[in-house]
Amino acid sequence: MSTVNYEPWTLATILTGGLGTLAIFSFLVRENRLYRIFEHLYIGIAAGLxxxxxxxxxxxPQILVPLLGYDVVQYPDGTFSKVYDPTNLLYILPLSFGCLYYFVYSRRYAWLSKLVIGFSLGMSGGLAFKGFxxxxxxxxxxSFKPLVVYHDGALDLFRSFSNTVFVVTLLSVMYYFFFSFRRRARFAEMGAGLGRWLMMVCFGAFFGSTVMAxxxxxxxxxxxxxxxxxAALRYCIGL
Amino acid sequence: MSSSKVGMDLDRRWIYLLVLLAISLPLLRKYSVPPARMSAAEKVFEVVESTQLQPGDVAFVAIDFGPGMVAESLPQAEAVVEHLMRRRIPVVFWSLYVLAEPFLDSVPQRVAERLGKEYPGQSWEYGRDWVNLGYRAGGGLLLQSIPKSENLLELFKRDARGNNLADLPALKDFRRLEQIKVLGEFTGLQGMLDAYIQFFQKKGFRLNLVHGCTSIATPEAFVYLDSGQIVGLLEGIAGAAWYSELLGKKFPARLPDSSGVINTGLGIAHIVIIFLIVVGNLSSLARWWRQA
Structure with missing residues (x-):
């Protein structure tokens, strides 16, 4: 007999979670309706959330409560917890501007939504520029690393080797993407080839870590x- | 079936079954092997361990993962939060990812319950030991406004439970970015760490940013570790398992968590996959040899 006591809601959550997992895993056997149902359910829940x-x-809580003054409480003696701040009314401006986006559904006034889209694009561009x-x-x-590293007066072979690999990889991969003129020299072709191989190693690492995840x-x-x-199933059937 | 055809005509569902059985065995027996040493995870441990607090100082933990990332991100976040709470560093939780909202409550709650069992008579309470700011909209714009703010309590105003932040003991003296001693960012989302690196900074002040990423993002995250933009990194479940091991060494009475078992299961899954790759390649070579 199971010693764990479940709240009904917790039990329902665990049982549904297990059923959902098995339904999604059932795709590994073959495409089926149960899988489709739970796939759509997941998308719907994620969109709703x-x-x-x-x-x-x-x-x-951050905009409508202060705007509508719901954070001002009236005490039994008729006094208020605080005075309504009229600057909260300024929230109406960005709210209204943002709502213009919904004019995208109107043929006649769709141009209004473009104002919001343009603003968003400009803001995102500015942020991306600064962030870059x-x-x-x-x-x-x-990336400016010393190729010979000394640690406590002695040559640090590992760091030196590591930095050399880093610099060689950086230069050869950058050279591989240098398309401004045709590479004629054999040495230049070898450098670009090395960059290509090193990128393959990187892609291998990415693929390996993807499998791991x-x-x-x-x-x-x-x-x-x-x-x-x-455990929840055993609890349900009374084992 | 001839040996040269093994791996060529094999129904893939046999492979699924083999992987399933191989992984289930250690999970059923709760078998766990000691994890490999991860030097990047040790850096996270050292950062938390060496944090010295002044009145008003806090740690921020950004939980930016959803249900699809819990396998790796949740054990990472729980291990680091546990370490912060053991050191009685007030932790402020928040998220820029909408699907992370349930974890903002469940992670500190689970850690507090766990610590409460380990230390009878002691308690970790909401408001004093942790605060949940909830999901915050705005992404990069919000992050950018944090370093500029002279009073972060004015910027955030209320927690996810509707409390005035200034009324919570953990945040009584907290005002400025400089009082965030550690920022832990846990995500598997592309571009989320970039946003913190790009905007969560101030001239003349370098934040102790530690990162927990899923295995997919590990190669990319090392770029930031190498450049010093993050000061520690937990690499997938392996990083969480090693962090958990370090916590176990530091606090011998600590109850083991699930990261060791998951890491062992993952190791066995890797052995199975490597075995299948070798068999597939040998069978391909044998086929080529016969045709030649």
């Missing part, structure tokens, strides 16, 4: 099925 959470966590420099400049600086997902799901779902 994506809509509800921003409203619940951001638009309502913040991210890349330190990486550029760190997918397997980790499988292990986690199996662990859930064997431990949590299995």
């Amino acid at each position: 994506g809509l509800v959470v921003p409203i619940k966590n951001y638009i309502w 420099f913040n991210e890349i400049i330190p990486q550029l600086a760190s 997918r397997m980790a997902l499988l292990v986690e799901r199996l662990q859930f099925l064997l431990n949590d779902w299995g």
Whole structure:
């Protein structure tokens, strides 16, 4: 007899989770209706959550509550917890501007939505421009590595080798993508070839780590099925 | 079936079954082998271990993973949060990823319960030991506004439970970016770490940014570790397992978590895949040899 006591809601969640996992895994045997149902269910839940959470966590508490004055409490003696801040009304401006996006559904007023799209594009472009420099400049600086490294007065062979591999990889891969003029010299062709091979090594590492990530997902799901779902099933049938 | 055809005409469902059986065995027996040493994970451990607090200092933990990434990101986040809580560093949770919202509550709650069992008589409580800011919309724009803010409590205003942040003991003296002693960012999403690196910074102040990534993102994350833009890295479940091992060494009474078992299962899955790749290649070579 199982010693664990489940709350009804927790039990239902675990059982549904296990059923959903098995339904999705059933695709490995063959395409089937159960798989399709749960695939659509997952997409629907993700889309619904994506809509509800921003409203619940951001638009309502951060914008609408102060705007509508719901954070001002009236005490029994008729006084208020605080004075309504009229600057909260300024929230109406960005809210209204953002709502213009929905004119994308109107043929006549679709141009209004383009104002919002243009604003978003401009803002994203500016952010990306700034972000690019913040991210890349330190990486550029760190790519200037000494090929011979001394540590406590002695030659650090590992660091020296590591830095040499880094610099050779950086230069050869950059040279591979240098298409401004035709490479004629044999040495230049070899450098580009080396860059290509080193990129293959990198792609191999990416592929290996992708397999690792997918397997980790499988292990986690199996662990859930064997431990949590299995225990919940045993509880249900009274074992 | 001739030996040269093994791997060519084999129904792929036999391979699935083989992988399933190989992984299930250690999980059923709860068998776990000691994880490999990960030097990048040790750096995360050292950062948390060496953090010295002044009044008002906190750690920020960005939980930017959803249900599809829990296998690797959840054990990472739990291990680092556990270490922060053991050191009584107030932790502020938040997320820029909408599907991460349930984990902002469940991660600290589970860690607090776990620590409560380990240390009877002690407690880890909401408001004093951790705060949940919830999901925040705005992405890069919001991140950019944080370093510019002179009073972060004014910027964030309320937590996910509707409390005024200034009323919470953990954030009573917290105001500025410089008071964030550690920022832990856990995600498997493309571009999320980039956003923190690009915008969560201030001239003259370098944040201790540690990162937990899924295995897919590991090769890319090393670029940031090499350039010093992050100061520590947990590489997939292997990083979480090694961090958990370090916690076990530091706190011998610690109860083992699931990362060791998952890591062992993953190791066995890798052996099976390597075996299948070798068999497939040998069978291909044998076929080529016969045809030649």
